[in-house]
Amino acid sequence: MKFSEPWGRQRLSFLLEKAASREAKMWxxxxxxxxxxxxxxxxxxxxxxxxxxxxxxxxxxxxxxxxxxxxxxxxxxxxxxxxxxxxxxxxxxxxxxxxxxxxxxxxxxxxxxxxxxxxxxxxxxxxxxxxxxxxxxxxLNWDLHTATALDFLHIFHAMVLSCRSGFLDSMLGLNRSQHLALLTRRLYHCLSDHTLMQLRGSMLALALITLDLETCCPDWLALTIELLRKAQIDSSELIRSRELVSRSLSPSRASLPPNTVYIYRPPSPDRQDQAPPGPPTDSRLRLPASTKRKVEEMEVDDFYDGIKRLYNEDVTAAVPEGAPPAEAAAAGGGLGVPLPRQEGSSSPCPPLQPVGAS
The missing domain is CATH 1.10.472.10 (Cyclin-like)
Known part of the structure; x- marks a missing residue:
């Protein structure tokens, strides 16, 4: 079924209005x-x-x-x-x-x-x-029927395709069912995160689909504004929802314990001519290759700012050498995870290396 016809768009608007009304009553x-x-x-x-x-x-x-x-x-x-x-x-x-x-x-x-x-x-x-x-x-008064996040995801997805029917094939190489299945799997992950329970199903679905559009559709912002208008949702509420969902879906946050501390130690001049050491044994210290290429051209202070932007975390102050264990644990946010120490390095954390280094 194609949703480019006027009847299809009117039908979608009716379904969205009905689902929003049900959600307002039940949520x-x-x-x-x-x-x-x-x-x-x-x-x-x-x-x-x-x-x-x-x-x-x-x-x-x-x-x-x-x-x-x-x-x-x-x-x-x-x-x-x-x-x-x-x-x-x-x-x-x-x-x-x-x-x-x-x-x-x-x-x-x-x-x-x-x-x-x-x-x-x-x-x-x-x-x-x-x-x-x-x-x-x-x-529950024998009433199980409610508008779920999946209902809104289906409606918003169909609305996007009614306006940009060919962008999936050209931008992602996915057909409609494959793209919807991808978004549904992300929804499953969000459902298992209690921090997202504060979001209505419509907000969760809209945040998911607009975050995906941002990565694959050049005019994603115009599409987002159109969806906001049809759903009658405030833009500030969507911005907050997108931040929460993005944080929940972030692979770096999914694999990291809380309060993880990143330490950058620039190589000493006498070791610059040597071959770079192998990749760190702790996978938590890996950075994307594209980020590492940018880091090589950045100053140390800019590097710290880049880390904060990448992981949305504040970098804690460095721990002086020889500090007592209690002081080191306090500076590291109470992480208490022993890090491997490489020979010839006074830092308990090996230098960050590109993912592809061997």
Whole structure:
């Protein structure tokens, strides 16, 4: 189906208006719960782990993307107003998943409850899942239908293609289904990050698609403004959402522990003629090759600024040689991770090297 026809665009506008109305009625802002020393409530980290577990199960069963996204939506709506013990979390999650499967899948594709309990390894019996299912439905007033981030992602994606139908083939070499599948996988990652629960589904979807357009479409800004106008979303809210989503999807942040410290030590003059050492043993110190080429021409102060811009982190003050361990840990943000020391270098961190160095 082509969406370039006037009827197609009118249909998309109608679907967007209907989804936005449903979202405004159902969505409630996320309020992080206070941490408790007692095992009386599910923590945000435990919630994220449960979502990742459901994502793996969803991949094994090869169900529709709508099933997983609805299951996470039902899980969050159920956990928001109540206190649930962590030991019941998997039972709650699998019950939400079963409800979503019965809502979104064809009848012949819905796994049996016994099969689901065994294949998932949730540790619950079918009767326990059924009892939990009834509790969830009662708490949500038997209303599972809501506009999810995936619904908005489909609508925004179709709107973009209705204006720029050929940009996927020319810029990315992907067809429409492949590009939507790529965005959907990124959405799965965002769903497992509780820091993004503060975003409405429409904002999350719009942030995802505009971040992608920025990398592949020359007039992405004009398309973004058009989507903002149709969705009636404030630009400042989108900017904030894009920052949160970009931070969540960043590969560097995904592979780094918190408070990672980067130390640059310029080579000494007597070692400039020597062959550069091999790549660092710690993969956390690798930089993209394009960034390294730029670094070679930068002054030391500019290099520090570049690191801050690249990783969105402030570079901590250097630790004097011979400082006590406690002082070094405090200057490093309490990281406490031992770094390998190379011979002939007074720094505990080897010099940064290009990824391709050998």
């Amino acid at each position: 409630k802002g996320y309020l992080p719960k206070r941490p408790s020393s007692q095992d009386t409530d599910v923590s945000p980290a435990q919630r994220d782990e449960a979502v990742r577990w459901l994502t793996e199960l969803h991949g094994r069963l090869q169900l529709y993307p709508e099933t997983l996204v609805l299951a996470v939506s039902v899980l969050d709506r159920f956990l928001a107003p109540i206190k649930a013990r962590p030991k019941y979390l998997r039972c709650i999650a699998i019950a939400c998943f079963f409800l979503a499967a019965k809502t979104c899948e064809e009848d012949e594709c819905v796994p049996s409850l016994k099969e689901l309990a065994e294949s998932s390894g949730c540790g619950c019996s079918p009767s326990e899942i059924l009892r939990m299912e009834k509790i969830i439905l009662d708490k």
